[in-house]
Amino acid sequence: MKETITKLTSQAAPLPIENIDTDQIIPARFLKATTREGFGDNLFRDWRYNSDNTLKADFVLNDPTYKAARILVAGKNFGMGSSREHAAWAIHDYGFSVVISSFFADIFRNNSLNNFVLPVQVSDEFLAKTFAVIEADAQAQITVDLENQQVTLPDGTATSFEINPYKKNCLMNGYDDIDYLISLRPEIEAFQAAL
């Protein structure tokens, strides 16, 4: 079955750190695999594990309270730096379907959209409120509705988010860009011939 994203209600894991770069999401030394699977084990590797490979107790993903979270909430400018799509693969493989932040780096945003991870950009105020809600109740359920482009907190506070209509359609129906590009092949060939 094709993967799709439509509407999701879930607990959220908070990571209130700004400028999280893709080297933190997945350090370079774990980029040596030649398949797309298994990167979730090393998601936030150096924040999750000590150098002797034991778990760091104070890192949010090691806190069993947040075990059911399928939404990651992170500080502004998430996903900066390296273009490694492995970052999106790691987030997806770990089990997150949505990342909420007040700002995303461009390449990371594209990579996420290509891997059924929905980047939800909200205002700084809404992000601060989301962190406060999670802090008050770790079990707080957040709803992300792609069709209506809306995020709703448990108290009913809601905000809308933007997404390119084409990308939205891809996520909701499980399409990918290559199918679309292949359908344009005659036009692409004509374009190249005219160069």
Add this chain to the structure above:
Amino acid sequence: MSNTPQTLFDKIWDSHVVKSQEGYPDVVFIDRHFIHEVTSPQAFDGLRKRGAKVFNINRTTATADHNVPTKDQHLPIREALSRHQVEKLRENCKEFGIELYDLLHPFQGIVHVIGPELGITQPGMTIVCGDSHTSTHGAFGNVAFGIGTSEVEQVLTTQCIIQSKPKKMLIEVNGTLEKGVTAKDLILYIIAKISAAGATGYFVEYAGEAIRNLTMEGRMTVCNMSIEMGARGGMIAPDEVTFEYMRGRRFAPQGEEFDRKVEEWKQLKTDEGAQFDVVLTFDAADIKPMITYGTNPGMGIGVTDHVPTLEEIPATEQPSFQKSLNYMGLQPGESLLGKAIDYVFIGSCTNARIEDLREVAEFVKGKQKADGIEVWIVPGSNQVAEQARAEGLDKVFEGAGFELRGPGCSACLGMNEDKVPAGKYAVSTSNRNFEGRQGPGARTLLVSPLTAAVAAVTGKVGDIRELV
């Protein structure tokens, strides 16, 4: 053609749009696709799954750079996973018919160093690579940007990419740079001014006297780091400096064809009165030799300045600032001048071209490496290494107690053996000071090659202006 004045970016982008539809991102034709071992294997798997061929092998160039050892490159790669990834690239290139500049090939090197030096990178092109520093190629007046592996697969399969058109930013740097202040300082200064996210969503064109006065290699350093302020890419309109650099390059047009091309390339500039979404202006005279103190490239200061105090940081950003300083083992308000250094890395696609090595060699000539400091000089390509040897730079380095290694990305990202140990301070000419970038726990201070050379011979952070 409309008479509306256009930016250089618009001219190149618009002339490469195969299809533009309301509600869809643009479908953009790609002139040149560079690939390397880390971000391509899953893309080739995608082609295999669909039974697809590479759309145009003549528009695709491959090299191995991220994983490769910088010592004993003639031996099999020791680290099993790195070896496997490089072997995968070999198999994929062979199966799909793509030219590969493999280890020991005279053209092998960091992908963003070899494209320009071979003349594959040319003005007016669209260029992509599964690597964020693809922005480097923009120095020749083209639209070049980094992409993810799914997009690598798109380009391999269809020579096109689906992409929303970014907004446009003009960054003008007027005036002249002080002696000892380089292209690297200029770009670190701009990033420090506008932050590591200051240009996210934008494609940047650099202009102004200080940019025009840079050599091609300096321009590449500037465009290279555009991504470190979040920009999709950076570009500089081509001029005589560009054409002179291109003349006679291996894959550049030759003879009369070259002259004809130059006439075409001269049209590649932003029209008078063209609109940018944002225009920023800086004065080159304000720029000092720069150094970073934190864990993103926007956390930079002049070498003679102090790390910001807590009061100088907005309250909401203080936790991230503090976390960053804890990692770096630094205090708010501290001065870095005179700080003892453990490692010096001169390399990467930002600063490992021949001019960088010449600059370093000229400064260290007759001097000695400081006690207890480890210095790695890693050329950007085999051609750079060859040229360095031809000019006797290797002897200068040897004389000072340094070693000129084999080409590759090396300690820029520590995917090979060249890693800075935890807690150690590395002065580095690369582009990223992220936590763990040069090895788990490594503490990176980004600088120009000249400031790195100062650290190499004094063992400390110093002000090059006092030494030249």
